[in-house]
Amino acid sequence: MAEFKITLSKADMLRIATVAKEYGVIVEYVDGDTTIRIEPHHGAEPVKPSDRANQVDAILSRGRRGNPVPPITPDLNWREADVMLQLSRYPIGQKVHWRTLANFGPATQKKLEDRGYIDVSYEAEKPDVLNEVWLTKSGMKAWNSLRSYYDKYPSL
Known part of the structure; x- marks a missing residue:
């Protein structure tokens, strides 16, 4: 019998075995050229394809268990977060021309307005053309709570 050495430690194998047993999957x-297969136990019923997606979600969220819930749900996307950062540098209610904001477009405007974080004004001559944007009290409160959340939990 040939002898071989693998880079997988005993602790790694135990973690993989725990996942395999907990979710009933084969890892x-x-x-x-070496393949190690870890099964929950021999003779287990095969997983239905419809259950696989739920198991993948459960495995991916496994590392997130025990983490505190963020103050803003659903999370801000990167454009929303960038606009909120830019607007948070101004006092609440201070109007800023929309073209001075990077990553601010109609989709980001709609999302932040729907959340109640910003208000906007339109040009008087052209009521369809956006003019100014400003942060609301609830927007500043949400942004400050999100900043304090990431200050408290920097690894998240």
Whole structure:
């Protein structure tokens, strides 16, 4: 029998076995031409394809268990967060011309307005053309709570 060395530690194998047992899935680890298959137990019923998606979601969220819930749900996307950062540098209610904001477009405007974080004004001569944007009290409160959340939990 040939002898071989793998880079997988005992602790890694135990973690993989825990996931396999908890979710009833078969996990394969491939190291070069060596494949290690860890099954929850022999004779287990195969997982239905419809259940696989739920199991993948459960496995991916496994690392998030125990983490505190963020103050803003659903999370801000990167454009919303960038606009909120820019507007938070001004006092509440101070109007800023919309073209001075980077990453601010109609989709971001709609999302932030629907959340109640910004208000907008339109040009008097052209009521369809956006003119100014400003942060509301609820927007500043949400932004400050999000900043304090990430200050408290920097690894999230």
